[in-house]
Amino acid sequence: MNDMLRQIEPLIPALRRYARTLLRDRAGADDLVQDCLERAVNHWSQRRDDDPRAWIFTILHNLAITRLRSSASRPRHIAIDDAQEETFARAPSQEDGLRYRELLEAVARLPEDQKSVLLLATVEGLSYAETAGVLGVPIGTVMSRLSRARERLLKERDGDRGAQPVAQLRRVK
Amino acid sequence: MSGRPITEEDLHGFVDGVLAPDRIVEVQAYLDTHPDAAQRIAGYAGQRSMLRAALAPIAEEPLPPNLDLARMIAQRSRPRPISRRALAAAAVVLLALGIAGGWTLRGPILAPQEGIAAVAQEAADNYAVYAPDKQRPVELRAADRAELVAWTAQRLGRPVAVPDLAASGYRFMGGRIVSTAHGPAALFMYDNDRGTRLVMLARVMQGADQNASMTPHGSGSINGFAWADNGLGYSVVGPAAPDALHPIANDVRRQLSRNI
Numbered sequence: 365m366n367d368m369l370r371q372i373e374p375l376i377p378a379l380r381r382y383a384r385t386l387l388r389d390r391a392g393a394d395d396l397v398q399d400c401l402e403r404a405v406n407h408w409s410q411r412r413d414d415d416p417r418a419w420i421f422t423i424l425h426n427l428a429i430t431r432l433r434s435s436a437s438r439p440r441h442i443a444i445d446d447a448q449e450e451t452f453a454r455a456p457s458q459e460d461g462l463r464y465r466e467l468l469e470a471v472a473r474l475p476e477d478q479k480s481v482l483l484l485a486t487v488e489g490l491s492y493a494e495t496a497g498v499l500g501v502p503i504g505t506v507m508s509r510l511s512r513a514r515e516r517l518l519k520e521r522d523g524d525r526g527a528q529p530v531a532q533l534r535r536v537k
Numbered sequence: 538m539s540g541r542p543i544t545e546e547d548l549h550g551f552v553d554g555v556l557a558p559d560r561i562v563e564v565q566a567y568l569d570t571h572p573d574a575a576q577r578i579a580g581y582a583g584q585r586s587m588l589r590a591a592l593a594p595i596a597e598e599p600l601p602p603n604l605d606l607a608r609m610i611a612q613r614s615r616p617r618p619i620s621r622r623a624l625a626a627a628a629v630v631l632l633a634l635g636i637a638g639g640w641t642l643r644g645p646i647l648a649p650q651e652g653i654a655a656v657a658q659e660a661a662d663n664y665a666v667y668a669p670d671k672q673r674p675v676e677l678r679a680a681d682r683a684e685l686v687a688w689t690a691q692r693l694g695r696p697v698a699v700p701d702l703a704a705s706g707y708r709f710m711g712g713r714i715v716s717t718a719h720g721p722a723a724l725f726m727y728d729n730d731r732g733t734r735l736v737m738l739a740r741v742m743q744g745a746d747q748n749a750s751m752t753p754h755g756s757g758s759i760n761g762f763a764w765a766d767n768g769l770g771y772s773v774v775g776p777a778a779p780d781a782l783h784p785i786a787n788d789v790r791r792q793l794s795r796n797i
Contacts, residue, residue, distance in 0.1 A: 368606075369607055401606055412671075
């Protein structure tokens with residue numbers, strides 16, 4: 365169990381980040397990570413790979429999906445503005461804070477399957493193959509979801525710019 | 538230059554920094570001559586670093602007390618402390634039970650299980666022994682399927698087909714002959730992409746339950762479904778919820794009944 369402590373403990377901050385970004389609920393996400401760690405402790409001897417990172421993200425992801433599905437049927441009402449302050453840490457500057465917030469809102473609007481891929485592959489630094497393993501899908505599916513997520517975020521960003529007053533003044537022939 | 542065409546996957550790999558050094562050079566050369574792609578990739582890269590920066594503070598927060606892994610591990614390996622009084626009370630109850638039970642039963646205490654209840658127990662026992670095995674979960678691998686089927690037929694005196702569970706996401710790993718209180722049994726093992734293993738145990742029924750409808754068994758995380766058809770008893774066991782396991786067991790039964 366000492367090797368478990370050594371290998372899993374450094375991953376806990378990343379697990380919290382992934383859970384919180386998926387659930388958008390700080391306390392709920394930490395409960396989920398606790399649940400995940402307890403399962404990991406109970407099943408440590410049954411893991412297969414030498415790299416425990418993909419293994420523990422798989423446990424967490426499955427718990428998160430179960431939680432999201434069950435809360436979708438009985439939604440919890442969190443006002444987004446209240447939740448944001450609590451859920452995401454403050455950015456270093458106000459301008460950054462605004463940009464971060466816009467981006468996180470756009471990420472939150474992504475379909476759940478695209479969001480998972482984007483977070484695992486770009487934020488948590490899992491390889492595409494590991495991401496495919498965590499989600500239980502072929503690697504081609506990971507690539508197409510990643511592609512769609514990135515395209516959509518770019519479009520939203522450009523769409524926001526297009527909506528600015530300057531653009532509306534452009535004359536149409 | 539390898540001359541291999543640049544793929545969409547290369548472009549994402551470039552953004553995520555997972556390409557081999559010489560491929561990076563090739564992608565860079567491509568982007569230098571394709572400004573549209575270069576602009577898109579710059580957009581992705583900007584998004585990526587902004588998203589990482591926006592979410593980095595969460596990983597820097599101090600951990601809350603309920604995520605103390607060292608304590609979780611300690612709690613698991615050490616039984617919870619029990620008060621002296623509770624211990625004394627338990628001793629009294631156990632003593633009373635022992636006396637009463639010993640007097641009442643006076644005969645064989647554990648009635649040996651029969652029928653598919655026994656098959657269920659044997660499958661669960663063999664699952665517990667072989668499924669967690671890292672060295673040698675199966676004696677004959679999937680590649681030696683023909684040999685395994687022949688071995689099974691010889692030891693059981695009846696052929697048992699290998700069900701195909703690909704539709705449920707499980708691959709056939711292989712199998713072995715195992716011993717049970719009711720003679721030899723075939724144990725086939727499957728796993729999925731997440732490393733979850735299932736077993737199917739089959740053996741000849743002796744006496745009761747030559748045919749029996751499907752019955753769930755198991756407790757907690759390991760579950761199973763047992764049944765018997767034409768004198769062969771089966772059980773499918775795995776660490777899945779009964780809801781998830783039931784359709785797999787039905788599929789196995791359907792395939793096996795087709796082969797009889």
